[in-house]
Amino acid sequence: MTPSPVPADLQVLIASGPLTHLTTLNADGSPQVSVIWIGLDGDDIVSGHLGRRVKIANMERDPRVVLSFTAPHDRTTFLNPYAVIRARASVEASDQAWDLLDRLTKVYLSPQAEFPAPRAPGFVVRYQVERISGVGPWA
Numbered sequence: 001m002t003p004s005p006v007p008a009d010l011q012v013l014i015a016s017g018p019l020t021h022l023t024t025l026n027a028d029g030s031p032q033v034s035v036i037w038i039g040l041d042g043d044d045i046v047s048g049h050l051g052r053r054v055k056i057a058n059m060e061r062d063p064r065v066v067l068s069f070t071a072p073h074d075r076t077t078f079l080n081p082y083a084v085i086r087a088r089a090s091v092e093a094s095d096q097a098w099d100l101l102d103r104l105t106k107v108y109l110s111p112q113a114e115f116p117a118p119r120a121p122g123f124v125v126r127y128q129v130e131r132i133s134g135v136g137p138w139a
Contacts, residue, residue: 004129005043010083010138014040017107018069022047024058024089032058037104038067038127045087045129048100050122059089059125067127071136081136087127097122 006014020038023031034055036047045067049056059065065088071081101122102115132138 004132006040006045006129007132007138009136010132011040013069013071013081013083013136013138014038014045015107016072017104018071019108020047020067020069022055023066023068024055025062025064026054026058027061037101037108038069039100039104039107041100041126045085045127046100047125047127048097048104048122049125050097050101050117050120052123056091056123056125059091063088063090065089065127068134079135081134083132083134083136083138085127085129086131086133087129090126090128092124092126093121094124095121097124100124 020036022034022036026032032054038045038047040046067085067087069083074080098115098119105113105115
């Protein structure tokens with residue numbers, strides 16, 4: 001499948017810091033869901049991880065993932081905008097994982113906050129978008 005660019009409206013939503021559900025596949029084919037922070041690195045959707053958790057092992061074994069998140073709640077809207085992104089994950093061992101997590105901390109927590117874990121190597125995951133659905137101008 002040809003990678004899809006992330007539309008500008010969806011880039012704005014991602015930059016706002018939506019908590020994101022990451023669905024990976026366990027070895028037995030069952031879904032594994034984690035809530036993660038995401039951001040943008042150029043045209044790429046990225047996430048940072050310090051430990052080798054189940055989600056990392058799952059993505060290394062099978063890169064097919066789904067990311068889903070909603071726009072900030074709007075009580076005047078019948079169905080709040082949301083995005084579901086089917087993608088392929090590329091896991092990179094990286095000394096820059098903590099830096100990415102620190103940058104995302106400033107979006108998700110506070111511009112003055114610092115990522116609370118000690119600086120350490122980890123993993124940066126890049127998501128190659130295959131399909132975007134949901135409710136909003138990106139769908």
